[in-house]
Amino acid sequence: MAKEGTAGVAQGDHGIAVQDRYPDDFAWCYGCGRLNPAGLHLKTYRDGEETVTAFRPRPEHTAIPGFVYGGLIASLIDCHGTATASLALYHRDGHRLGDPEPVPRCVTASLQVDYRRPTPLGPELVVRGRAVEVGARKVVVESELYAGGTLCARGRMVAVLAPPSMTPGAPPAPAPGT
Numbered sequence: 791m792a793k794e795g796t797a798g799v800a801q802g803d804h805g806i807a808v809q810d811r812y813p814d815d816f817a818w819c820y821g822c823g824r825l826n827p828a829g830l831h832l833k834t835y836r837d838g839e840e841t842v843t844a845f846r847p848r849p850e851h852t853a854i855p856g857f858v859y860g861g862l863i864a865s866l867i868d869c870h871g872t873a874t875a876s877l878a879l880y881h882r883d884g885h886r887l888g889d890p891e892p893v894p895r896c897v898t899a900s901l902q903v904d905y906r907r908p909t910p911l912g913p914e915l916v917v918r919g920r921a922v923e924v925g926a927r928k929v930v931v932e933s934e935l936y937a938g939g940t941l942c943a944r945g946r947m948v949a950v951l952a953p954p955s956m957t958p959g960a961p962p963a964p965a966p967g968t
């Protein structure tokens with residue numbers, strides 16, 4: 791994922807990707823962790839009131855020959871959404887990317903993807919997102935995924951600030967009902 795993939799848009803927050811500011815312990819996600827050597831390395835940038843990311847699927851991301859696998863589309867919407875939520879919480883707390891304070895890490899509580907059109911394999915995919923509700927720990931994010939400027943999927947997700955029990959090395963959370 792190169793910044794140039796979002797060519798033509800202004801990049802706020804000093805042009806820094808949200809994922810490049812996650813603490814190391816939270817930077818291993820398959821979709822967007824900068825430290826996962828086998829991952830997709832998705833990068834999310836602020837673009838005005840929205841966020842934007844871009845990714846060019848590879849042949850192994852095929853569903854039907856010529857079209858992109860829906861699970862990859864969900865992954866892009868998912869990881870871009872959690873980053874959009876993290877940025878919304880960071881902004882709410884008065885910070886901008888590049889500040890020394892760690893960027894909060896959100897996880898997916900709920901993810902809905904509407905596949906509107908088959909997504910062609912070939913063009914770079916662009917996802918634009920926005921936080922439509924920002925609570926104490928919960929952020930609702932809506933997004934659209936485009937291929938060559940054509941809307942192919944919409945997403946709506948609930949992202950929640952990762953609880954302390956998800957910090958690597960933390961003791962396991964108690965089982966529900968205990």
Ligand SMILES: CCCCCCCCCC(=O)SCCNC(=O)CCNC(=O)[C@H](O)C(C)(C)COP(=O)(O)OP(=O)(O)OC[C@H]1O[C@@H](n2cnc3c(N)ncnc32)[C@H](O)[C@@H]1OP(=O)(O)O
Nearest residue numbers: 816819872896897898899900925928948950952953956957
């Ligand atoms: C080590 C961390 C690495 C992070 C990697 C991120 C990778 C990016 C994307 C992912 O793949 S994340 C992996 C898939 N997601 C999970 O495994 C999360 C599993 N679920 C949980 O751990 C918990 O259910 C969760 C942290 C999401 C919420 O539990 P909490 O006990 O922290 O929150 P709580 O139940 O108090 O709910 C907080 C708010 O979220 C809301 N909420 C929780 N689950 C919801 C849900 N499913 N749908 C809608 N809203 C939900 C809840 O209503 C509430 O709203 P309000 O603040 O308005 O009252």
